[in-house]
Amino acid sequence: xxxxxxVDMAAQIASGQTSSVALTQAHLDxxxxxxxxxxxxxxxxxxxxxxxxxxxxxKRAAGEKLSPLAGVPLALKDVMTQKGVxxxxxxxxxxxxxxxxxxxxxxxxxxxxxxxxxxxxxxxFAMGSSTExxxxxxxxxxxxxxxxxxxxGGGSSAALAAxxxxxxxxxxxxxxxxxxxxxxxxVGVKPTYGGVSRFGLxxxxxxxxxxxxxARTVLDAALLHEAIAGxxxxxxxxxxxxxxxxxxxxxSGDVKGMKIGVVKxxxxxxxxxxxxxxxxxxxxxxxxxxxxxxEVSAPNFEYALAAYYLIAPSECSSNLARFDAMRYGLRIGxxxxxxxxxxxxxxxxxxxGREVKRRIILGTYALSSGYYxxxxxxxxxxxxxxxxxxxxxxxxxxxxxSPTCPTTAFKIGxxxxxxxxxxxxxIATIPVNMAGIGGMSLPxxxxxxDGLPVGFQIMAPAMQDQRMYLVGAxxxxxxxxxxxxxxxxQAPALAGK
Amino acid sequence: xxxxxRDDVANLARLARIEMSEAELISLSSEFTxxxxxxxxxxxxxxxxxxxxxxxxxxxxxxxxxVVIPSLTSGEALSxxxxxxxxxxxxxxxxxxx
Numbered sequence: 001x002x003x004x005x006x007v008d009m010a011a012q013i014a015s016g017q018t019s020s021v022a023l024t025q026a027h028l029d030x031x032x033x034x035x036x037x038x039x040x041x042x043x044x045x046x047x048x049x050x051x052x053x054x055x056x057x058x059k060r061a062a063g064e065k066l067s068p069l070a071g072v073p074l075a076l077k078d079v080m081t082q083k084g085v086x087x088x089x090x091x092x093x094x095x096x097x098x099x100x101x102x103x104x105x106x107x108x109x110x111x112x113x114x115x116x117x118x119x120x121x122x123x124x125f126a127m128g129s130s131t132e133x134x135x136x137x138x139x140x141x142x143x144x145x146x147x148x149x150x151x152x153g154g155g156s157s158a159a160l161a162a163x164x165x166x167x168x169x170x171x172x173x174x175x176x177x178x179x180x181x182x183x184x185x186x187v188g189v190k191p192t193y194g195g196v197s198r199f200g201l202x203x204x205x206x207x208x209x210x211x212x213x214x215a216r217t218v219l220d221a222a223l224l225h226e227a228i229a230g231x232x233x234x235x236x237x238x239x240x241x242x243x244x245x246x247x248x249x250x251x252s253g254d255v256k257g258m259k260i261g262v263v264k265x266x267x268x269x270x271x272x273x274x275x276x277x278x279x280x281x282x283x284x285x286x287x288x289x290x291x292x293x294x295e296v297s298a299p300n301f302e303y304a305l306a307a308y309y310l311i312a313p314s315e316c317s318s319n320l321a322r323f324d325a326m327r328y329g330l331r332i333g334x335x336x337x338x339x340x341x342x343x344x345x346x347x348x349x350x351x352x353g354r355e356v357k358r359r360i361i362l363g364t365y366a367l368s369s370g371y372y373x374x375x376x377x378x379x380x381x382x383x384x385x386x387x388x389x390x391x392x393x394x395x396x397x398x399x400x401x402s403p404t405c406p407t408t409a410f411k412i413g414x415x416x417x418x419x420x421x422x423x424x425x426x427i428a429t430i431p432v433n434m435a436g437i438g439g440m441s442l443p444x445x446x447x448x449x450d451g452l453p454v455g456f457q458i459m460a461p462a463m464q465d466q467r468m469y470l471v472g473a474x475x476x477x478x479x480x481x482x483x484x485x486x487x488x489x490q491a492p493a494l495a496g497k
Numbered sequence: 498x499x500x501x502x503r504d505d506v507a508n509l510a511r512l513a514r515i516e517m518s519e520a521e522l523i524s525l526s527s528e529f530t531x532x533x534x535x536x537x538x539x540x541x542x543x544x545x546x547x548x549x550x551x552x553x554x555x556x557x558x559x560x561x562x563x564v565v566i567p568s569l570t571s572g573e574a575l576s577x578x579x580x581x582x583x584x585x586x587x588x589x590x591x592x593x594x595x
Binding site for chain 2: 097098099100101193194207233236237239300303305306307309310317321324325326327328329330331334337338339340341342343344345346348349352357358360361362364365366368374375377378379380381382383384385387419420423434435436437462
């Protein structure tokens with residue numbers, strides 16, 4: 001039962017073949033069995049999930065109309081507040097905090113009767129590409145437990161790949177939904193910036209952060225996308241326009257006549273050979289499905305990584321100032337006569353991990369008087385150039401595509417002492433966040449040399465998210481025909497308990 | 498080539514309100530030499546003729562109706578407080594003793 005798609009699970013609940021309680025319990029049992037090895041979850045809310053599931057079953061028994069994903073369980077990234085449920089963002093500074101309010105994403109999930117199983121592991125404050133920066137220990141990739149599940153949303157992607165949940169929520173600032181999806185053989189979508197409310201999303205870099213759906217199929221992602229998206233007066237950057245019709249697109253998958261632009265700069269040198277093999281094969285399948293493949297150029301993308309590592313740390317140095325030990329979270333050194341400033345200094349020393357401190361210091365420097373123009377100001381100009389590259393390319397094509405990541409999942413510990421090597425993981429995902437457009441990653445197969453999943457990235461203009469789902473559904477269908485079974489059926493079985 | 502000395506990092510840590518050990522100051526200052534070299538590449542293309550972008554959406558002055566809506570109770574707002582007193586956040590002293 002836990003290997004079904006979310007759509008099929010919802011259908012079985014609606015028809016009475018199973019109940020939400022039984023389905024939720026099956027996932028809780030799975031978590032109890034395999035999560036000691038995977039460590040996808042920071043908190044499992046068994047009681048809350050079962051209560052929510054029982055309420056859905058009661059609604060069905062009473063003949064109420066159910067939403068398309070009613071009763072299906074979901075794993076929530078620990079960066080989203082959920083009332084009364086521990087929320088840490090992977091940081092010691094928030095250990096034990098139980099938010100007094102729900103994020104808008106959680107409000108929307110509850111409105112749609114989607115059952116929240118618990119909170120998933122992540123790099124501290126979403127800063128990282130491997131989930132190794134979590135203060136609570138790393139998550140392991142279900143394809144190979146010695147490897148990273150991606151980051152920052154490695155808990156969400158691992159939960160999907162380990163069949164601990166059929167749906168998950170991620171957030172994507174520079175690739176934190178798409179890169180974990182790529183390295184675990186799952187689907188992840190970063191909607192257009194402003195498409196999903198950021199209210200209750202613990203802020204890292206406010207002009208880049210965007211929540212989105214994670215799933216095992218394109219249609220499941222589309223259904224979750226529509227459940228969480230929409231205008232929210234509590235987020236002034238939320239777009240006040242109808243949600244793109246992504247479910248309709250995922251059901252259609254018709255790419256006849258669509259122009260697909262291959263980004264010249266996001267391929268070739270530095271990309272693992274198996275990643276390139278799978279990418280080329282996916283392009284051939286899309287061409288066979290009736291799409292026209294063209295090449296487009298984005299010359300300024302090579303500066304995106306540098307600009308990102310100025311803009312994101314700058315915004316984070318400001319956003320994380322709120323963790324001041326005064327109103328919530330950790331407080332250290334509050335002894336008789338200690339000043340507020342010394343309590344802040346000591347609390348932030350103990351409460352923040354190394355990568356978070358590194359970025360706060362970098363951001364403080366980039367924003368400081370005398371250096372602002374050279375660093376933050378220049379990075380903002382690069383942002384303009386990247387957006388212009390996208391605009392020019394989208395004059396020639398409907399979507400742009402690239403491999404999601406240069407390599408497959410690397411070993412835990414392999415890059416943790418080399419920040420630059422770690423940052424290079426995000427080279428193909430970052431431009432999307434800089435321009436605020438949509439991006440999707442879906443599995444394109446396994447790299448022949450290591451047998452690990454490879455991701456295919458689709459990028460669409462702002463508020464044209466449905467185009468990613470059209471192309472994603474077409475590619476998914478073609479690959480499924482080729483493979484005969486979903487990619488995850490090739491993942492090794494987890495021993496469990 | 499850009500670099501940050503141990504004292505530069507100490508000053509930034511003070512501004513960012515983070516206590517740092519001597520070992521951390523020294524290792525961060527050596528890492529910053531590499532990181533600043535990498536990020537300084539933005540200056541290659543950031544000409545005077547390029548407008549900066551601070552945000553992906555061209556939004557200005559987003560308002561909502563000025564209507565009172567339910568908010569957190571003081572109990573809820575204080576529920577995560579490290580210390581409280583008389584329905585207020587209790588904080589360490591902010592001003593020096595006189």
